[in-house]
Amino acid sequence: DAGVTQSPTHLIKTRGQQVTLRCSPKSGHDTVSWYQQALGQGPQFIFQYYEEEERQRGNFPDRFSGHQFPNYSSELNVNALLLGDSALYLCASSRRAYEQYFGPGTRLTVT
Amino acid sequence: RKEVEQDPGPFNVPEGATVAFNCTYSNSASQSFFWYRQDCRKEPKLLMSVYSSGNEDGRFTAQLNRASQYISLLIRDSKLSDSATYLCVVPPLGNTPLVFGKGTRLSVIA
Numbered sequence: 001d002a003g004v005t006q007s008p009t010h011l012i013k014t015r016g017q018q019v020t021l022r023c024s025p026k027s028g029h030d031t032v033s034w035y036q037q038a039l040g041q042g043p044q045f046i047f048q049y050y051e052e053e054e055r056q057r058g059n060f061p062d063r064f065s066g067h068q069f070p071n072y073s074s075e076l077n078v079n080a081l082l083l084g085d086s087a088l089y090l091c092a093s094s095r096r097a098y099e100q101y102f103g104p105g106t107r108l109t110v111t
Numbered sequence: 112r113k114e115v116e117q118d119p120g121p122f123n124v125p126e127g128a129t130v131a132f133n134c135t136y137s138n139s140a141s142q143s144f145f146w147y148r149q150d151c152r153k154e155p156k157l158l159m160s161v162y163s164s165g166n167e168d169g170r171f172t173a174q175l176n177r178a179s180q181y182i183s184l185l186i187r188d189s190k191l192s193d194s195a196t197y198l199c200v201v202p203p204l205g206n207t208p209l210v211f212g213k214g215t216r217l218s219v220i221a
Contacts, residue, residue, distance in 0.1 A: 033208065042115075042198055042211030043155065056208055090154055092209075099145070100209060102154035 002027060004093050004103035012109045013081050021076040021106045025093030031055075032074040033100060034066060035090040043090055049074050050096065078108075086110045113137065115201050117212035125220055128189045132215045134199030135181045144182045145200040146173055149214065155198055159184070189219045 005024045013019050025032050031050045035043035045058035049068035068074045072093075078085055086109050092100035117134045124130045136144075143162050147155035159166050161182060165174040172185040186193055199212040 035211075040213070042213045043209075045208035045210070048208060058208060088152075099157060099160060101157065104154050107152075 004029075004091060004101055006089075006091050006103035006106050008106060009104070010107045010109075012111065014111055015081055015083060017081050017110075018077065018079045019081060019108060021078075021089050021091075021108075022073065023076070023091030023093075023103055024073045025091075026101050029093035029095050029101070030072050031094045031096050032068060032072065033092045033094070034074070034076045035092065036060070037088040037090055037105070039087075046076070081110045083110050114210045115199055115212040117197075117199050118215045120214075121216040121218060123218045123220060124189055126189055126191060128219075129185065129187045130189055130217065131183055131185045132197055132199075132217075133181055133183050134201075134212055135179075136199075136201045137180070138201070139177075139180060141201050143202060144173075144175060145209070146182075146184050147198040147200055147211075149196045149198055151195075155211075158197070186217075189217075191219050191221060193217060194219045 004026050007022045033048040034046040037043040046060050047057040048055050052068045063079045065077045088105045088107050090105045091103045094100045114137050118132050146158045148158045149155040159173045161173045161175050170187045174183045196214040196216045198214045200209045
């Protein structure tokens with residue numbers, strides 16, 4: 001049983017560019033949540049997708065957007081990258097329950 | 112009070128020691144709680160779920176004190192492999208986003 005997968009593993013972008021991160025949920029899970037984790041901090045909630053709709057959103061600007069596909073996989077898009085967007089981006093999947101399972105994350109560096 | 116606050120750490124303990132972490136939360140309506148473990152540069156992994164007064168799994172015990180609004184994680188007979196950051200997680204209401212504490216770093220020393 002494959003767990004949550006994310007791609008790419010690492011990414012380097014320059015300020016002002018746009019980036020797309022991808023996530024495939026654990027088999028049987030229908031809800032995907034995205035988190036940003038800065039060094040030394042706990043993960044911060046970005047948004048959550050269920051039934052292809054954004055259901056909840058954290059305190060992140062509109063530069064952060066997402067999508068969920070019919071197969072429950074999801075994308076996170078960040079436009080107009082800032083240096084402060086450098087972080088580990090984590091995707092977590094669940095079956096509409098609290099027990100979320102995380103993917104290995106994508107480490108984004110903005111230079 | 113912040114939504115979730117944890118002991119700052121780091122905790123440096125010898126192998127075999129018993130160590131406890133505390134986590135306080137602000138929303139008295141929260142019904143479930145989680146402890147995640149995160150190794151350096153890795154993703155958080157679910158360690159324990161707490162839905163009632165507590166939960167025990169081998170050397171790990173999680174306890175919930177609703178009156179004082181804190182949960183604790185007790186690790187008995189610490190192993191070197193227990194070295195990690197332990198994140199306290201509280202969903203405020205229903206199926207709402209998880210709120211993570213900043214984590215407590217544990218180093219178990221031989």
